[in-house]
Amino acid sequence: MKKHNLVSRLELTNITKQYPGCLANDNISLTLMPGEIHALLGENGAGKSTLVKTIYGVVAPDKGDIIWNGKEVSIKSPSIARDLGIGMVFQHFSLFETLTVSQNIELCLSKTQLNEIGDLAERITHLSAEYGLNVKPSRYVHSLSIGERQRVEIMRCLVQSVKLLILDEPTSVLTPQEVSGLFGVLRTLSNEGCSILFISHKLHEVTEICHKATILRGGKVVDTCIPQRETPASIAKMMVGDLAEQDAGYTKKEGTVGVFNVEDLSLAAKQPFGTTLKNLNFELKSGEILGIAGVAGNGQDELMAIISGEDERSVKNSLSLDGSDISDLNAGERRKLGMAYVPEERLGRGAVPDMSLTENTLLTHSQGFIRNGLVDWQSIKGYTSELITKYKVKCHGEFSEAKSLSGGNLQKFIMGREIGQNPKVLICAHPTWGVDVGAALAIHQALLELRDKGAAILLISEDIDELFLLADRMAAVCDGYLSPVVKTETTNIDQIGQWMAGTFIKNTSASDKQEATA
Amino acid sequence: MDSDLIVQILFAAVKTGTPLLFIALGEVICEKSGVLNLGQEGMMLMGAVVGFLAAYGTGSAGLGVLAAMIMGCIMSLIFAVLVLHLGANQVATGLALTIFGTGLSAFIGSGVVGQTIQGFQPIAIPLLSDIPFLGRILFSHDILVYTSFAMTFILMFVIYKTRIGLTLTAVGENPHAANAIGIKVLRVRYLAVMFGGVMAGISGAYMSLVYTPMWVENMTAGRGWIALALVVFASWRIGRIMLGAYLFGIASIMHLVLQGLGWSISPNLLAMLPYVATVIVMVIISADKFKEKLLAPRSLGKTFDPRQMA
Amino acid sequence: MILIQARTEPSSLMKVASPLLAIALTLIFGCVLFSAIGKSPIQALHVLLIAPLADSYNIGEMFVKMGPLLLCAVGLSLCYRANLWNIGAEGQLLAGALGGSAMALYFGDSDSILALPITLLAGIASGMIWAAIPTYLKLRFNSNLILTTIMFNYIGLYLLIWAVHGPLRDPQGFGFPESAMFSDTTLLPTLFESSRIHLGIVFAIISAFIAWFILSKSHLGFQIRVFGSDEPAAKYAGFSSRKLSWMVMLFAGALAGLAGVSETTGPIGQLVPNVSPGYGYSAIIVAYLGRLNPLGAILAAVFMAVLYMGGDLAQIEMGIPVAVVSMFQGVLLFFLLACDFFINNRLAFSNKATN
Numbered sequence A: 001m002k003k004h005n006l007v008s009r010l011e012l013t014n015i016t017k018q019y020p021g022c023l024a025n026d027n028i029s030l031t032l033m034p035g036e037i038h039a040l041l042g043e044n045g046a047g048k049s050t051l052v053k054t055i056y057g058v059v060a061p062d063k064g065d066i067i068w069n070g071k072e073v074s075i076k077s078p079s080i081a082r083d084l085g086i087g088m089v090f091q092h093f094s095l096f097e098t099l100t101v102s103q104n105i106e107l108c109l110s111k112t113q114l115n116e117i118g119d120l121a122e123r124i125t126h127l128s129a130e131y132g133l134n135v136k137p138s139r140y141v142h143s144l145s146i147g148e149r150q151r152v153e154i155m156r157c158l159v160q161s162v163k164l165l166i167l168d169e170p171t172s173v174l175t176p177q178e179v180s181g182l183f184g185v186l187r188t189l190s191n192e193g194c195s196i197l198f199i200s201h202k203l204h205e206v207t208e209i210c211h212k213a214t215i216l217r218g219g220k221v222v223d224t225c226i227p228q229r230e231t232p233a234s235i236a237k238m239m240v241g242d243l244a245e246q247d248a249g250y251t252k253k254e255g256t257v258g259v260f261n262v263e264d265l266s267l268a269a270k271q272p273f274g275t276t277l278k279n280l281n282f283e284l285k286s287g288e289i290l291g292i293a294g295v296a297g298n299g300q301d302e303l304m305a306i307i308s309g310e311d312e313r314s315v316k317n318s319l320s321l322d323g324s325d326i327s328d329l330n331a332g333e334r335r336k337l338g339m340a341y342v343p344e345e346r347l348g349r350g351a352v353p354d355m356s357l358t359e360n361t362l363l364t365h366s367q368g369f370i371r372n373g374l375v376d377w378q379s380i381k382g383y384t385s386e387l388i389t390k391y392k393v394k395c396h397g398e399f400s401e402a403k404s405l406s407g408g409n410l411q412k413f414i415m416g417r418e419i420g421q422n423p424k425v426l427i428c429a430h431p432t433w434g435v436d437v438g439a440a441l442a443i444h445q446a447l448l449e450l451r452d453k454g455a456a457i458l459l460i461s462e463d464i465d466e467l468f469l470l471a472d473r474m475a476a477v478c479d480g481y482l483s484p485v486v487k488t489e490t491t492n493i494d495q496i497g498q499w500m501a502g503t504f505i506k507n508t509s510a511s512d513k514q515e516a517t518a
Numbered sequence B: 001m002d003s004d005l006i007v008q009i010l011f012a013a014v015k016t017g018t019p020l021l022f023i024a025l026g027e028v029i030c031e032k033s034g035v036l037n038l039g040q041e042g043m044m045l046m047g048a049v050v051g052f053l054a055a056y057g058t059g060s061a062g063l064g065v066l067a068a069m070i071m072g073c074i075m076s077l078i079f080a081v082l083v084l085h086l087g088a089n090q091v092a093t094g095l096a097l098t099i100f101g102t103g104l105s106a107f108i109g110s111g112v113v114g115q116t117i118q119g120f121q122p123i124a125i126p127l128l129s130d131i132p133f134l135g136r137i138l139f140s141h142d143i144l145v146y147t148s149f150a151m152t153f154i155l156m157f158v159i160y161k162t163r164i165g166l167t168l169t170a171v172g173e174n175p176h177a178a179n180a181i182g183i184k185v186l187r188v189r190y191l192a193v194m195f196g197g198v199m200a201g202i203s204g205a206y207m208s209l210v211y212t213p214m215w216v217e218n219m220t221a222g223r224g225w226i227a228l229a230l231v232v233f234a235s236w237r238i239g240r241i242m243l244g245a246y247l248f249g250i251a252s253i254m255h256l257v258l259q260g261l262g263w264s265i266s267p268n269l270l271a272m273l274p275y276v277a278t279v280i281v282m283v284i285i286s287a288d289k290f291k292e293k294l295l296a297p298r299s300l301g302k303t304f305d306p307r308q309m310a
Numbered sequence C: 001m002i003l004i005q006a007r008t009e010p011s012s013l014m015k016v017a018s019p020l021l022a023i024a025l026t027l028i029f030g031c032v033l034f035s036a037i038g039k040s041p042i043q044a045l046h047v048l049l050i051a052p053l054a055d056s057y058n059i060g061e062m063f064v065k066m067g068p069l070l071l072c073a074v075g076l077s078l079c080y081r082a083n084l085w086n087i088g089a090e091g092q093l094l095a096g097a098l099g100g101s102a103m104a105l106y107f108g109d110s111d112s113i114l115a116l117p118i119t120l121l122a123g124i125a126s127g128m129i130w131a132a133i134p135t136y137l138k139l140r141f142n143s144n145l146i147l148t149t150i151m152f153n154y155i156g157l158y159l160l161i162w163a164v165h166g167p168l169r170d171p172q173g174f175g176f177p178e179s180a181m182f183s184d185t186t187l188l189p190t191l192f193e194s195s196r197i198h199l200g201i202v203f204a205i206i207s208a209f210i211a212w213f214i215l216s217k218s219h220l221g222f223q224i225r226v227f228g229s230d231e232p233a234a235k236y237a238g239f240s241s242r243k244l245s246w247m248v249m250l251f252a253g254a255l256a257g258l259a260g261v262s263e264t265t266g267p268i269g270q271l272v273p274n275v276s277p278g279y280g281y282s283a284i285i286v287a288y289l290g291r292l293n294p295l296g297a298i299l300a301a302v303f304m305a306v307l308y309m310g311g312d313l314a315q316i317e318m319g320i321p322v323a324v325v326s327m328f329q330g331v332l333l334f335f336l337l338a339c340d341f342f343i344n345n346r347l348a349f350s351n352k353a354t355n
Helices: A048-055 A078-084 A101-106 A111-117 A120-131 A146-158 A176-191 A203-209 A232-240 A300-308 A331-336 A357-364 A377-390 A407-419 A437-452 A464-470 A493-500 A503-517 B003-032 B040-058 B061-085 B090-112 B134-138 B143-161 B163-173 B175-180 B185-211 B223-233 B238-252 B254-260 B273-286 B289-295 C012-036 C041-053 C056-081 C089-107 C115-141 C145-165 C199-217 C219-229 C231-237 C241-268 C279-289 C294-318 C324-344
Strands: A010-019 A022-032 A037-041 A063-068 A071-073 A086-089 A164-168 A195-200 A212-217 A220-225 A258-267 A277-285 A288-293 A319-321 A339-342 A425-429 A456-460 A473-478 C002-006 C345-349
Touching (some): A022 A048, A022 A220, A037 A232, A048 A164, A048 A195, A078 A086, A101 A146, A120 A146, A164 A176, A176 A195, A176 A493, A203 A232, A220 A232, A258 A456, A277 A288, A277 A456, A300 A339, A300 A425, A357 A407, A357 C219, A437 A456, A473 A503, B003 B143, B003 B223, B040 B061, B040 B185, B061 B090, B090 C324, B143 B163, B143 B185, B163 B175, B175 B185, B238 B254, B238 B273, B273 B289, B273 C145, C012 C041, C012 C279, C041 C056, C056 C279, C089 C115, C089 C145, C199 C241, C199 C294, C219 C241, C231 C241
Parallel strands (some): A037 A212, A164 A195, A425 A456
Antiparallel strands (some): A212 A220
16 A cells, blocks of 8 residues: 555544434444555444445435545535545446446536546546456446446446545455456555445455455444454454354265256246356255355346246256156145245245234245135244244244344244245255344254255355355356356365356357267 | 328327327336326326316417416326325325326316317418328327427437436436436436426317317326326337327227228227227237336336435 | 434334324315315315215115225225236226126016026126236236226226117117116115115125135235235245236126126116216225225225215205315325325424534
8 A cells, every 4th residue: 555645535533323223323433545445344234334325425424524635525415425536336236237338337427527538438448448347338238247247337436537436345246256356456546546445244355455444343333453464263253243153164965865856957038137047957965955156147046936936937847856847836836845945035025024924934834824725823823933932033023024124034034934844955045145144153054954854955145155164065157057066075166266257168068069069 | 092081080190199199208208217107197187177277268278288287297296296205106196196187177177168269270381281191191280289299309319319318217227226326316206207297288288279179077088098008009219109199099080990981880889999909009019028128117116215225 | 303204113003093194184175175166164074974974865875875885995905905906996897787787688577586696697797707808918918907907997888888879778768878777676675665775785795894804814815915015925935926816806806797787786777878976996095095904995985985975965055066076085095195104104303403
């Protein structure tokens, strides 16, 4: 880090923001020097997102001052933030898929900025070459990969000569190789004097690239440190406090008999901008966890929907359970045969937001609770409160509405509900996404316990670390293709990372050709 | 069928299609911002009755149109406040607006039922109206028809060529992202809904000042609803709305065509034709689910609450 | 300073109070309106709300109007609970009236004991057919249910008008667009000697209880609620949207058809062009006012029937156009939607000024 002068780029003092029932930011103070890469660390719900949205003018703080380059400022909207030279890359990108790259960038610029720039497309091409971003101005955003979209967001900030770049969990959607590309860009920017505020929960990344770190817990600053002098473990301790147990290494198991088979599964995309599944083959054995890695949007949702039966199209002879074809059965009938699902979207798919937990239990678990078509509400209530106790779901009671629960608690409830049906096959997507460490640990242990009871589990996740921790065998998806399936012990992060980027695809199609000619 | 009859039919199709064109142009702007306003019929009726009353009182059809525009705008504001600020369900609020407008228009118009006024007179545009065939079909109308032509082209330019159009499309596709980059989503939606109201007002005024220069209860006969179908038919594209409006115009004057062919069918059965045509068109257009999802504004009908951004 | 805050839990008090508050606000709006047009608001409200319940004849007429409103509203409540925007109760009611009347006229003077039941069934079946077409188009061709059901309202209306001008016109009717009067065997029995209250109101109340039972006690009703509240969750759980859509829409069509045939075989006794003064549309308001709860719809239907009666009386006694009723309905729904905002939000009073 080069210190260009002694005036801080950004200084926050006593930022406080109260939401109904939650103090998101509690007297947060933070200083950022020019060229500094500063990590903002904390668990989900620690207040990181609220804080950066305050800096970017999306959220108005109740209290506190923002000092920008030595002057007190009031950032009432993102356009004011941009005029100051603050740019932000959102976790869920703020791009418009039906517009082109250059239209997306234009929307962020004021009239005067546009006039200064002159030919926007040319400027984009120029910057793209300078920073190695490889962004073409005329392309439609829906045709871009996740990594490319992120580069468009960064480009958005670069065209306005940004002085502070905020990135909200930028690496969670990238392959390991793309991450190192991103870090290259960030280092260049830092050397040019641009400050960077970097939200993450991946500790090894923080120690790799950040100059300083501020750790938030429960809306408060609990610590600051220089990451290079810390280890991931010591930082983790600061984030969660001393009490939390850590995920230890778990023993890997070998599956016994194949229960669920996917054979030559090909399926056209149903949604615009969706992914087409291309000739997928794998076998799921009882007593194992098969992990599928991949960057979001590479066919995971489509695969989940066709396996669960939510996608009602017929894929004759492509899906079989215990040796018999299930592709013509609807989602309800598949459930009756012993399949269960934990979807990525908890609220709005896995649970009905406006219904009580009791009703949400009945959502998928009706066996034994229906007599002559009538619901035995009394028994379901009792069973639900058992689930709540067993899985330590924090809520007011079985009458609580699903939407009143935190993400982690709702996930524990859904997990408990699905496991409670003793499924033969459990399909589980992103089980700990956005969940705090304690809940993640409970969820991991519940999955392993189910595996040890002999269930076959398909685990779809974007979190490579989690897959290596839990999966007995692994594969990756890219652009609707499935990589070879290998034992976890025999592979490493680098190989899976390359597969996530699709390096195996060429080989597959080449071998297809060989077979065709043979 | 001789060519003179064809010209007459096409002339009538343009005239019949004009109110549909006005109201559908308003609705498409509203829908592009992500708001579905099912209150078109009510706003149109209010435009018709207020336009008629104002023209009847002042003797000026121009003031009638102005009054109708203001009324349409006021009606759309009621809708906008409920839907945008109070987060009310768009479908239910739109229905309420239609029921309210139907009742209120009948209520305030009860005194002038059956009265007639001097509406707009046709103005043949010099030179253009002399073009054989097309001149009589397109350029021998009243000022409002020409306004609708101009409006269509202005909107095509604004939506497809300007920053305003880009902002509108962005808000309709992803209001959360738009909010995050600093676009005032609610303001854009307010303006879009109000524009829809103004256009519905003009459309109503066209009915009571030009089409049948008088006021009758429920005189719009479902045109507000047909306009909603028209927007779907046009896949939210301005140019196709114009085409669609005239095609629906032809469907509504089908009895002329059939009489021209010498068929005799009960007028009550023929009166069903525009509605049947609407159903058939919707079936054909919507059958391709994939295409409709691609073209419809993605946030259409969904409530946006900026407070949920936290 | 007054602030608007999101509630952490929805207010169950407001869920119940909201319709009552909306009615109160609508009445206040009415008073202002009547004052503005130079009528006495007290007298107007008396005519609109008190007079309809002032004597036993009027109370009887109130029940006569309540029947079709409630039948339609019960069906619509179920549809809206399932998030199926069926706006077609009016058309389904007209279809029921038309189909039932055709059957009644077919029976003519027959003294078969089955004449009335078969007439009613014909009406029910016609309403179901009228609901089935848009349902099929939605499920098969993905067409917009709101728009198709609206279009079928218009198509149904013109079909009925065509019928009374053509095939069903009374040959001895001096050319009036009306059918012949039905014979006594195809008329619904009245409940009391001196009034026009007929079996229709009994059907309506029974249907409300059945619908309530299905919604709150059965697994089917649970599925309907999930489907309406959160369609992706219903799909995830494996509930068949096709089956649920058909059941709910056909149920609503059957009830609306029954409402139609009960009108022609009940108080009217023949088929006329204006069978319904917009009952099918008003039922939308009734369903909402009743919180989409079939039992709530009973109370809401009483209020709406009183308003209808009041509208008639206001025209006769005070020269107020009868359209005031449908205007009030719109205003009522506006106020209801606005009051519902406070189920999930509240006003907070804070002492400190802005800082």
